[in-house]
Amino acid sequence: MKPGTRISGVGAYAPERVMTNADLERMVDTSDGWISERTGIRERRIAAPEEASSDLALKAAERALEAAGLEAVDLDMIIVGTVTPDLPFPACAAFLQRKLGARNIPAFDISAACAGFLYAMSIGDQYIKTGTHRHILIVGVELLSRILDWEDRTTCILFGDGAGAAVLSPTEDARGIRSTRLYTDPSLTDSLCIRAGGSKLPLTAESLDAKLDKVYMNGQDIFKVAVKNLSGASLEALAAAGMRSEDITWVVPHQANIRIIAQVAQRIGVPLERFILNIDRYGNTSSASIPLALYEGVNDGRIKPGDTVLMCALGAGVSWASALVDI
Secondary structure (H helix, E strand, C coil), X not given: CCCEEXXXXXXXXXXXXXXXXXXXXXXXXXXXXXXXXXXXXXXXXXXXCCCCXXXXXXXXXXXXXXXXXXXXXXXXXXXXXXXXXXXXXXXXXXXXXXXXXXXCCCEEEECCHHHHHHHHHHHHHHHHHCCCCCCEEEEEEEEXXXXXXXXXXXXXXXXXXXXXXXXXXXXXXXCCEEEEEEEEXXXXXXXXXXXCCCCCCCCCHHHHHCCCCCEEECHHHHHHHHHHHHHHHHHHHHHHCCXXXXXXXXXXXXXXXXXXHHHHHHXXXXXXXXXXXXXXXXXXXXXXXXXXHHHHXXXXXXXXXXXXXXXXXXXXXXXXXXXXXXX
16 A cells, blocks of 8 residues: 655744834835735734845754654655745755755755745655655745835735745555645746846846846736635645535635635635634745644644645746645
C-alpha cells in the first residue's frame, strides 16, 4: 500500500513591527474606515531592515519542525513558495537550508504568488506518495513591503510580511491530504505583476524612476475572477475526495479581502464562522497567509486532530489552488 501524506507539524512567524491603518493615513491619501470596510484589514506586519525572507522562513520552519518532533537533518526536501526571495538567485530555499543545517537535499523555490504554499503542498504530496521521500518542509514566505510603492494607495494598504511552514510526512492512515487542485489562467498575467526587473524589461534608471520594479495590480480584474475560481477549486477538491461542504470542519482561505472570502463562503455553503481569519491583523501576506492562519488555528486549539480543513488561494499568474486535508 502506497503511503499517504499528513501534515506532521506547522509553524509561523510574523515580524514585530506593526503598521496600522492610522499609520498609512499619514503616508497616503486613505483612511482607516475606507481600508477596513473594503478589505477587512486593520494592520499588517513589516520586516525589520536586517531581515530577509530566509530569516522569517527560518523561524517558521523551526517551529514546524519542533511541532513535528523532527530535526533539520531528518528532512528529505525543502520547497519554498515566494515572490520575494533573498536574491534573484540562488533560491531562498537554499539560504533556508543552510540556516537550518539541513543535509544536501533538494531545496528549491516555486513562484505562484499567493497560491505558492498550496503549490508546494501539492508537489510535496506527490513525492511522499511515491515513497521516495519521507519528510518534506514546505514554506510560504513574503517580504512584500520591499516591493511595494508606498505612494500607491491601491496596493500599499493591502500587503504585509510574514512566513508560515509545514512538515509533510508519510502516513498509512486513510486520513491526511485527500486532494489538491492547481490551476493557472495566463490571460491575466498583466493584471498582477512586477513589470520590470526580469529578462523582458531589465532594470534601468528609467524603469526605476517609473517604479516599474514595484507591485502593479488591476484590482477589478483580480476581484472578478477570485470568487469564481476560489469557490470552483474548493468544490472540485471536495468532489475529488467524495466529500460535501458539510464535511468541512474549517476553511483556511488566502487572506486577501474579506469581501472575497465572504462570497466564497456563500458559494461553497460553509458559514463564515467556520473560516479561520486573521486578515485584520496581517493583511495579505501572499504565500504566507494560509500557513499563518493554519498555524494560528492549530496553536489556539480551534483546529484539532481529526478535523477536515479546506484551503484555497489565488494570486498572480493568475494561479490558484485548493487542498483538502484531514489534520
